[in-house]
Amino acid sequence: MKEYLLHLADDALVMSQRLSEWTGHGPVLEQDIALTNIALDYLGQSRLLYQYAASIIGDGATEDSLAMLRLEHEFKNHLLVELPNALPAGRDWAFTVCKVFFFSAYQHALMQQLQHNADEEVRGIAAKSLKEVTYHLRWSREWILRLGDGTTESHQRMQQALQACWPFTGELFEVPPYEQGWVDYVAIKKTWMSEVQQTLAEATISSPAGGGREGAFQTGGLHGRHTEYLGYLLAEMQYLQRAYPNSEW
Numbered sequence: 750m751k752e753y754l755l756h757l758a759d760d761a762l763v764m765s766q767r768l769s770e771w772t773g774h775g776p777v778l779e780q781d782i783a784l785t786n787i788a789l790d791y792l793g794q795s796r797l798l799y800q801y802a803a804s805i806i807g808d809g810a811t812e813d814s815l816a817m818l819r820l821e822h823e824f825k826n827h828l829l830v831e832l833p834n835a836l837p838a839g840r841d842w843a844f845t846v847c848k849v850f851f852f853s854a855y856q857h858a859l860m861q862q863l864q865h866n867a868d869e870e871v872r873g874i875a876a877k878s879l880k881e882v883t884y885h886l887r888w889s890r891e892w893i894l895r896l897g898d899g900t901t902e903s904h905q906r907m908q909q910a911l912q913a914c915w916p917f918t919g920e921l922f923e924v925p926p927y928e929q930g931w932v933d934y935v936a937i938k939k940t941w942m943s944e945v946q947q948t949l950a951e952a953t954i955s956s957p958a959g960g961g962r963e964g965a966f967q968t969g970g971l972h973g974r975h976t977e978y979l980g981y982l983l984a985e986m987q988y989l990q991r992a993y994p995n996s997e998w
Contacts, residue, residue, distance in 0.1 A: 750868075751805045752927035753823070755815065756971065758798035759826035762816055763979070764852060765791035766986050768845070770834055776842055783888060787849065790881040791951075797874045817990035821980050822973040825925070827852075829917040831970070831979040836913050836931075843896055843903070843910040850889035851914055851945070854883045855921045858940040862932050890948050897952025908954055915957040917968025926971075 768788035775781025799812035806815075829852055835841030860882055863875035896907040922938040942958070949956045969975065990996065 750804050750929055753925060753929055753931070754798050754802040754805070754871075756825040756925055756927070758795045758802060758815070759824045760830055761791045761798065761825070762795035763826045764791070764830040765795060765984065766982055767830065767832070767834065768849070771840065771845065774840060784845075785975070787828040787885055787888070790885065791846075794881070797877070801870050801874070809891055813990065817987045821975060821983055824970075824975065824979065824983070825927075825973065826975075826979075827917070827920050827975055828967050828970040829921065830912070831976060831982060832914075832917065833978055834850050841906070841910065842892075842907040846889050846892040846896070847907070847914045849885060850893050850948070851918050851921075852942050853882055853885040853889055854944045857886050857936065857944075858937040859932060862937070863896060866931055886944075893948055893954070894952045897949070897954040897955050904953065907952065911949070911954055912957060917967055919970045920970060923968060923971060 759771075765788045768784055768791065771781065772785045772788070773781065775784055777904045795816065796812055799815045803810040803812055803815060808824075829848060832848060833839070834848075836844065857879070860875045860879040864872055864879055866872050866875065893907065896903040898904070921941070922934050924934050946956060946958065
């Protein structure tokens with residue numbers, strides 16, 4: 750159970766850290782604030798999950814130690830969330846909103862199932878998270894439509910962002926080896942695909958699904974095998990705790 754909680758928490762924490770890089774750099778102030786709030790939502794999710802995992806692990810574990818003292822190969826997040834805000838690096842609004850959309854559609858389906866979990870603590874975290882994720886999905890979907898069905902340039906950049914993100918989406922539906930039988934990943938994939946296909950059609954964006962592309966997915970994050978980007982992200986995020994061990998606010 751603790752391993753699956755860490756998987757969920759790592760997803761939220763890494764997504765939060767990555768999106769926070771947009772703070773102060775959004776295209777307009779309103780959207781800068783909106784994305785910063787989404788990053789804070791993910792941070793809040795990760796805290797609740799780490800706290801619960803720490804209570805199960807015991808032995809002095811805390812939310813801080815689980816977030817700030819574990820090594821790269823110990824993180825169990827999906828590869829999608831650790832990708833930079835543009836590939837190969839930098840910031841690209843289309844790429845970021847595409848990543849948020851794909852992950853939010855996955856999380857929305859996931860939290861709908863987890864809110865009926867037998868574990869009371871998991872149910873509470875999922876119910877709270879679902880309210881936030883519903884907004885994340887709506888916000889990112891609106892941007893997909895706005896850019897996809899906008900100008901020639903915005904359409905092209907949205908299509909390119911989709912092509913860059915797509916190879917990392919297949920891992921969302923892999924069943925983690927430490928999953929507790931809580932989640933029906935086949936149902937999640939079906940729901941996710943329906944949401945994505947409908948949105949892309951409305952946005953006049955060509956979907957990469959089909960044409961033999963389904964097998965060309967990147968994987969490994971659930972087992973601690975990550976892209977080169979995660980190590981740099983953790984180095985920045987964990988620097989203060991490692992430079993000044995056992996520091997507390």
